[in-house]
Amino acid sequence: MSETEALLDRAAELDKADELGKLREQFVLDEVVYLDGNSLGALPRAVPGRVADVVQREWGRLRIRSWTESGWWTAPERIGDRIAPLVGAAAGQIVVGDSTSVNVFKAVVGVVRLAGGGRDEILVDEATFPTDGYIAESAARMTGCTLRPLAPADMPGAVGPRTAAALVNHVDYRTGRLHDLPGITAAVHEAGALAVWDLCHSAGALPVGLDEHGVDLAVGCTYKFLNGGPGSPAYLYVAERHQAAFDSPLPGWNSHAEPFGMRPGYTPADGALRGRVGTPDILSMLALEESLTVWDGVSVAAVREKSLALTDFFLECVAAYVPAGSVSSITPEVHAERGSQVALRCDGAAIVMDELIARGVVGDFRAPDVLRFGFTPLYVGFAEVERAARVLGEVLRAER
Numbered sequence: 001m002s003e004t005e006a007l008l009d010r011a012a013e014l015d016k017a018d019e020l021g022k023l024r025e026q027f028v029l030d031e032v033v034y035l036d037g038n039s040l041g042a043l044p045r046a047v048p049g050r051v052a053d054v055v056q057r058e059w060g061r062l063r064i065r066s067w068t069e070s071g072w073w074t075a076p077e078r079i080g081d082r083i084a085p086l087v088g089a090a091a092g093q094i095v096v097g098d099s100t101s102v103n104v105f106k107a108v109v110g111v112v113r114l115a116g117g118g119r120d121e122i123l124v125d126e127a128t129f130p131t132d133g134y135i136a137e138s139a140a141r142m143t144g145c146t147l148r149p150l151a152p153a154d155m156p157g158a159v160g161p162r163t164a165a166a167l168v169n170h171v172d173y174r175t176g177r178l179h180d181l182p183g184i185t186a187a188v189h190e191a192g193a194l195a196v197w198d199l200c201h202s203a204g205a206l207p208v209g210l211d212e213h214g215v216d217l218a219v220g221c222t223y224k225f226l227n228g229g230p231g232s233p234a235y236l237y238v239a240e241r242h243q244a245a246f247d248s249p250l251p252g253w254n255s256h257a258e259p260f261g262m263r264p265g266y267t268p269a270d271g272a273l274r275g276r277v278g279t280p281d282i283l284s285m286l287a288l289e290e291s292l293t294v295w296d297g298v299s300v301a302a303v304r305e306k307s308l309a310l311t312d313f314f315l316e317c318v319a320a321y322v323p324a325g326s327v328s329s330i331t332p333e334v335h336a337e338r339g340s341q342v343a344l345r346c347d348g349a350a351i352v353m354d355e356l357i358a359r360g361v362v363g364d365f366r367a368p369d370v371l372r373f374g375f376t377p378l379y380v381g382f383a384e385v386e387r388a389a390r391v392l393g394e395v396l397r398a399e400r
């Protein structure tokens with residue numbers, strides 16, 4: 001039996017044993033191998049019908065009545081409670097709205113205020129997705145803090161009496177490295193500081209355990225592994241113990257204790273909805289709500305198990321099919337340090353990715369030389385993984 005036949009057989013066995021495999025039917029997908037769900041998740045089949053109903057009936061016919069009768073006004077907290085179990089949070093701590101960037105701003109200024117005076121340093125993940133870094137820098141300037149970029153692994157040794165907060169990515173967007181959320185959070189707390197985690201690349205792909213690990217604040221997007229759609233609203237988690245003191249830097253009327261009192265002075269609402277700002281983006285928000293129904297009855301532990309099996313199998317197939325020395329993985333081998341993507345360094349990566357896409361394998365390119373492949377366990381199968389690696393091998397041989 002050839003190596004290709006053996007890997008094809010293995011892929012078929014793995015697909016047969018895959019209990020999550022049937023979820024793929026709930027998505028609009030085709031013959032393309034879609035390994036870019038870590039940038040934009042695929043469309044769940046139920047969403048177009050729900051959006052059509054929101055537009056035609058709720059907006060078209062009920063109009064203003066929908067704010068109450070269709071539950072529009074309370075959607076940010078309601079959908080926050082749907083996301084909560086996926087990131088290990090009890091209800092009442094997550095609110096959906098705004099972009100991740102805006103929520104990073106609320107969270108970073110919010111934790112510096114929570115940390116209190118005398119602490120004037122913010123630690124930030126030195127390899128962070130750019131928006132977090134830009135916003136942390138601005139938040140630091142506004143709060144009189146110094147921003148100190150560091151590798152997350154070095155934060156436990158660097159956090160000290162001056163540190164107000166650390167802003168860390170749970171999974172690095174380029175390398176796919178999973179950072180030690182429990183350990184870093186504990187070290188940050190030991191020094192009397194607070195931890196803010198960006199969950200964009202982990203929520204929906206692996207267990208996060210926000211409550212269990214005592215995370216203070218967290219943010220994340222919903223358009224990657226949560227499949228909420230392009231630009232779907234992000235979320236903000238404020239641990240219950242911090243809610244009463246959380247002083248949002250964006251105190252809009254939607255987070256007022258009595259929004260329709262139209263009072264000149266601001267009195268914050270209690271609970272998660274203190275993180276709201278202005279009028280929610282209802283069409284995107286309700287598309288997200290519908291997309292989350294895919295998760296009914298799905299365990300995040302099972303998703304994690306499949307995610308690791310997919311990335312393991314991809315690495316194995318890459319080793320078998322790709323000419324020696326033409327790519328090197330920058331994603332950790334160790335499961336405890338791996339998110340749900342594989343990033344391969346490769347000469348001419350931009351051209352290689354264009355060619356892969358032309359041949360029906362969609363990943364993405366991240367400058368300067370990274371081929372990035374995201375594996376969404378809800379809809380990616382093992383035969384697709386084998387095909388992606390085989391096509392990558394063909395492209396690299398043709399290139400050289």
Ligand SMILES: Cc1ncc(COP(=O)(O)O)c(C=O)c1O
Nearest residue numbers: 099100101129131173198200221
């Ligand atoms: C880690 C991380 N933070 C933030 C963002 C982006 O935030 P926004 O949705 O505001 O563009 C992304 C991806 O776009 C990301 O990967």
Ligand SMILES: Nc1c(O)cccc1C(=O)C[C@H](N)C(=O)O
Nearest residue numbers: 038039040129173174200231366
């Ligand atoms: N949010 C995106 C967008 O609006 C356009 C293109 C890509 C994105 C992304 O999400 C990028 C992604 N956060 C990344 O990890 O690179």
